[in-house]
Amino acid sequence: MSFGTKELSAKIIHDTAYAGCRxxxxxxxxxxxxxxxxxxxxxICSAAELIFYSDSFxxxxxxxxxxxxxxAKFEAPTEPxxxxxxxxxxxxxxxxxxxASKRPHYGEVLGSRGEGFRLTVYKPDFETPxxxxxxxxxxxxxxxxxxxxxxxxxxxxxAHTKAGRSIKYHENWEDAVGWxxxxxxxxxxxxxxxxxxxxxxxxxxPYLKSLGIGVIYLNPIFEAAxxxxxxxxxxxxxxxxLGSNEDFISLCKSADDYGIKLILDGVFSHTGADSIYFDxxxxxxxxxxxxxxEDSPYCDWFCxxxxxxxxxxxxxxxxxxxxxxxxxxxxxxxxxxxxxxxKTWLKSGAFGWRLDVADELPxxxxxxxRKSAKEQNTNSVIxxxxxxxxxxxxxxxxxxxxxxxxxxxxxMNYPFKNAVIDFLCGRASxxxxxxxxxxxxxxxxxxxxxxxxxxxGSHDTERIRTALASKMSPHGLTREQQAHFIVSDVQxxxxxxxxxxxxxxxxxxxxxxxxxxxxxxxxxxxxxPFCRAAFSEGKRPxxxxxxxxxxxxxxxxxxxxxxVSILAPDADVIAILRATFDxxxxxxxxxxxxxxxxxxxxxxxxxxxxxxxxxENSGFSQSELEKLIAxxxxxxxxxxxxxxxxxxxxxxxxxxxxxxxxxxxxxxPGE
Amino acid sequence: MIKKDADKIADNTVEVGFGGVAHELWTEHGLKVRxxxxxxxxxxxxxxxxxxxxxxxxxxxxxADWQETEKSRELAMSINSGSAxxxxxxxxxxxxxxxxxxxxxxxxxxxxxxxxxxIQKADDALIIPxxxxxxxxxxxxxxxxxxxxxxxxxxxxxxxxxxGIALGSLxxxxxxxxxxxxxxxxxxCQLLWDLNPGDWLRIxxxxxxxDNEANSLLLAASLCGKIICSEEMRAGALxxxxxxxxxxxxxx
Numbered sequence: 001m002s003f004g005t006k007e008l009s010a011k012i013i014h015d016t017a018y019a020g021c022r023x024x025x026x027x028x029x030x031x032x033x034x035x036x037x038x039x040x041x042x043x044i045c046s047a048a049e050l051i052f053y054s055d056s057f058x059x060x061x062x063x064x065x066x067x068x069x070x071x072a073k074f075e076a077p078t079e080p081x082x083x084x085x086x087x088x089x090x091x092x093x094x095x096x097x098x099x100a101s102k103r104p105h106y107g108e109v110l111g112s113r114g115e116g117f118r119l120t121v122y123k124p125d126f127e128t129p130x131x132x133x134x135x136x137x138x139x140x141x142x143x144x145x146x147x148x149x150x151x152x153x154x155x156x157x158x159a160h161t162k163a164g165r166s167i168k169y170h171e172n173w174e175d176a177v178g179w180x181x182x183x184x185x186x187x188x189x190x191x192x193x194x195x196x197x198x199x200x201x202x203x204x205x206p207y208l209k210s211l212g213i214g215v216i217y218l219n220p221i222f223e224a225a226x227x228x229x230x231x232x233x234x235x236x237x238x239x240x241x242l243g244s245n246e247d248f249i250s251l252c253k254s255a256d257d258y259g260i261k262l263i264l265d266g267v268f269s270h271t272g273a274d275s276i277y278f279d280x281x282x283x284x285x286x287x288x289x290x291x292x293x294e295d296s297p298y299c300d301w302f303c304x305x306x307x308x309x310x311x312x313x314x315x316x317x318x319x320x321x322x323x324x325x326x327x328x329x330x331x332x333x334x335x336x337x338x339x340x341x342x343k344t345w346l347k348s349g350a351f352g353w354r355l356d357v358a359d360e361l362p363x364x365x366x367x368x369x370r371k372s373a374k375e376q377n378t379n380s381v382i383x384x385x386x387x388x389x390x391x392x393x394x395x396x397x398x399x400x401x402x403x404x405x406x407x408x409x410x411x412m413n414y415p416f417k418n419a420v421i422d423f424l425c426g427r428a429s430x431x432x433x434x435x436x437x438x439x440x441x442x443x444x445x446x447x448x449x450x451x452x453x454x455x456x457g458s459h460d461t462e463r464i465r466t467a468l469a470s471k472m473s474p475h476g477l478t479r480e481q482q483a484h485f486i487v488s489d490v491q492x493x494x495x496x497x498x499x500x501x502x503x504x505x506x507x508x509x510x511x512x513x514x515x516x517x518x519x520x521x522x523x524x525x526x527x528x529p530f531c532r533a534a535f536s537e538g539k540r541p542x543x544x545x546x547x548x549x550x551x552x553x554x555x556x557x558x559x560x561x562x563x564v565s566i567l568a569p570d571a572d573v574i575a576i577l578r579a580t581f582d583x584x585x586x587x588x589x590x591x592x593x594x595x596x597x598x599x600x601x602x603x604x605x606x607x608x609x610x611x612x613x614x615x616e617n618s619g620f621s622q623s624e625l626e627k628l629i630a631x632x633x634x635x636x637x638x639x640x641x642x643x644x645x646x647x648x649x650x651x652x653x654x655x656x657x658x659x660x661x662x663x664x665x666x667x668x669p670g671e
Numbered sequence: 672m673i674k675k676d677a678d679k680i681a682d683n684t685v686e687v688g689f690g691g692v693a694h695e696l697w698t699e700h701g702l703k704v705r706x707x708x709x710x711x712x713x714x715x716x717x718x719x720x721x722x723x724x725x726x727x728x729x730x731x732x733x734x735a736d737w738q739e740t741e742k743s744r745e746l747a748m749s750i751n752s753g754s755a756x757x758x759x760x761x762x763x764x765x766x767x768x769x770x771x772x773x774x775x776x777x778x779x780x781x782x783x784x785x786x787x788x789x790i791q792k793a794d795d796a797l798i799i800p801x802x803x804x805x806x807x808x809x810x811x812x813x814x815x816x817x818x819x820x821x822x823x824x825x826x827x828x829x830x831x832x833x834x835g836i837a838l839g840s841l842x843x844x845x846x847x848x849x850x851x852x853x854x855x856x857x858x859x860c861q862l863l864w865d866l867n868p869g870d871w872l873r874i875x876x877x878x879x880x881x882d883n884e885a886n887s888l889l890l891a892a893s894l895c896g897k898i899i900c901s902e903e904m905r906a907g908a909l910x911x912x913x914x915x916x917x918x919x920x921x922x923x
Contacts, residue, residue, distance in 0.1 A: 010860075013871045022874075039872070042882065106869040248813045431868050569866070569914070617872060650906030654917055 006135035084116025126405025135214030146200030153195030157242030212550020231272030252349025321544030366407035469495025636665030714767030765797030877911030
């Protein structure tokens with residue numbers, strides 16, 4: 001018999017999302033038993049071997065043929081690692097390889113060894129805070145969110161000016177952000193302030209509560225020269241424009257009254273050149289490393305070359321001198337000391353840290369941060385800024401382990417944001433989007449996956465409204481072009497419609513949905529600094545819609561920590577099925593049972609199609625699927641959307657959905 | 672558009688061909704298929720089905736004609752007596768019905784069957800590749816037109832179990848029908864691929880052909896324009912067709 005590789009791919013099958021091929025599906029703990037199978041109904045192969053490998057080992061396992069499939073069972077490694085595997089097949093005396101295809105959870109037969117299927121192995125004791133997984137997040141850029149009636153901000157501006165900093169204050173909240181070159185070297189330095197304060201945030205807490213917010217992520221709030229404050233001047237002091245350390249404690253307490261927790265932005269890979277640690281401009285009266293040399297207690301934090309102006313700085317930005325994270329005194333000050341930065345602010349009421357450029361911090365340092373934070377508060381959360389797949393990420397010439405239970409609770413989910421925007425802008429199909437989303441479900445450790453910060457934009461990206469309205473990437477545009485970029489009314493209307501779909505996806509997937517301040521009221525803007533305008537309502541606010549999404553999410557445990565199945569019945573339609581069974585969520589915590597189905601049609605046309613809810617390879621484990629089937633769902637009532645009830649028959653649901661719309665159904669058994 | 676063909680057969684009978692070789696030739700006018708070596712029988716419509724009769728010899732040679740007529744008579748007798756294989760009888764009945772259906776499509780009132788034709792059992796499913804063969808090979812129809820004609824004129828209303836069709840055995844009865852079933856399956860799998868790119872598991876589960884056997888229910892469902900069945904069948908045996916083309920389905 002003779003087959004081409006494409007014919008063989010149709011007959012010799014491995015699908016990492018299918019329990020008949022892989023048990024269990026998804027990431028596994030160290031030492032867990034795993035069974036991997038290749039379906040070969042026609043017994044085409046005469047032999048099959050599993051090649052299982054990671055960066056540090058490779059092992060072969062013979063496979064046994066029984067009941068139409070080749071199987072191998074083995075124990076996962078005892079060390080957490082990103083692992084891979086391929087199957088070596090003998091067909092008619094020739095060697096073929098069953099490897100991962102372009103949609104990586106599906107396989108394809110090749111004549112040579114291809115990409116491996118992924119298997120993530122993580123620490124068995126890895127846990128993430130339960131409260132965080134169930135929250136909705138709101139990200140605030142503090143200078144631009146809310147002023148208060150007091151003169152806090154103006155006094156702060158005076159303090160900075162008195163220290164010798166040339167900063168600008170926008171009296172008018174509606175002013176455009178500064179972007180033009182304002183330094184001697186011809187570059188733009190972010191020195192314009194709008195005067196948002198911590199008291200201003202307190203005043204907005206009822207508004208945030210109405211959105212269903214459970215956690216606020218604050219961009220940096222420590223004293224710094226710039227308006228973004230990523231150039232930390234003093235880790236132990238709130239920037240005077242924002243208020244005082246007491247204001248922060250007051251904010252934490254007030255937020256707690258509303259059931260809202262705060263996490264802070266930890267910028268630890270570098271400080272500001274204008275800081276007590278470096279003190280390049282001698283503004284602090286401390287003995288900074290720049291001028292103090294060896295007399296400075298901080299001199300070993302930084303790396304100087306031949307002269308004091310030759311120092312290592314973050315991405316060569318001279319105002320951001322890089323620190324040596326392996327330096328013991330730095331570690332003591334920032335992480336492990338009794339009054340370390342990490343611990344101090346947790347003691348003051350914060351509930352966690354978002355670590356700036358986490359991939360630039362060594363694994364050992366990240367582990368220390370986790371240890372210190374969790375010692376101070378076991379329920380604190382550590383989120384990393386990582387822009388790529390967190391399990392596969394390499395830096396420092398090695399694969400990082402921060403997603404395997406050693407350090408981070410989770411990461412900012414930029415791959416999610418990019419995939420959703422590509423889908424809604426028509427650059428990728430629902431099949432591609434479902435593949436990305438399913439890969440995250442399958443490759444991230446479960447606690448990590450359910451803690452992903454699912455954002456649609458941040459202080460570092462264009463706003464979601466602009467991304468969806470313009471459908472273009474601003475990467476090729478100059479600052480001037482971005483400043484003058486105009487989104488037409490028609491485009492904005494389209495962007496608003498698409499933004500609702502994006503938000504629905506965010507709220508219906510596992511992880512923590514995150515609103516970047518102002519997105520909910522229709523603000524637009526290209527990249528930094530245009531995405532950091534003062535909080536003011538856009539032409540087409542969506543606050544009511546976000547409020548409704550927040551209500552639905554907070555009222556339904558299945559949307560928070562229920563099982564997930566990701567379906568793409570059409571190139572323009574994506575559907576997310578969430579479910580909890582037996583009053584237990586995926587973490588075996590008590591919850592209320594429920595099944596919700598979110599369907600999104602991005603197309604300009606109404607669509608009719610049949611959804612197969614009993615799909616065996618879309619994210620549900622075998623037992624979750626069996627429990628879903630046992631529910632005998634018969635109908636679905638719309639919670640969002642205009643449609644009538646849908647009928648479910650043996651797991652098939654005929655759906656009719658309007659153009660550019662979202663429906664969320666609550667599915668239930670017959671009466 | 673259906674092209675009329677000359678009718679050389681006596682009243683109330685149609686011709687049915689067995690075996691032989693089909694030579695395909697692509698011309699500037701499309702696919703031309705020429706048959707060689709087929710054994711022809713006649714099918715006479717009766718109240719209870721079709722009666723097989725020896726067919727007309729091809730008229731090349733007296734001795735060859737006699738041998739051919741004898742073979743045809745033997746085959747006809749075995750079909751009528753029931754001693755012929757199950758698939759042979761099924762194919763004969765299906766091919767005869769297909770010819771009558773074709774006559775109806777042509778607008779002929781005599782030797783015609785009422786349309787739309789309702790496929791109710793496994794044997795009927797073989798009508799599909801046979802009518803497709805007639806439309807493509809004898810009328811030089813395009814694939815798209817032929818499929819549309821079938822869709823417009825066939826309804827599936829399953830009664831009882833639908834047995835599989837062994838394609839190896841079918842090939843000896845009608846190599847062209849076997850080939851067309853494979854072509855139907857390829858296009859059906861392509862539709863499955865379009866909806867589930869890369870998902871070989873789903874495609875293999877929804878395939879019309881498995882282990883060289885055609886699922887007669889899926890074969891019929893893939894081309895019939897309307898399917899009347901229970902909700903149970905829709906969600907069960909016809910699940911993949913339901914996800915591909917829900918508009919076809921009418922609930923019982």
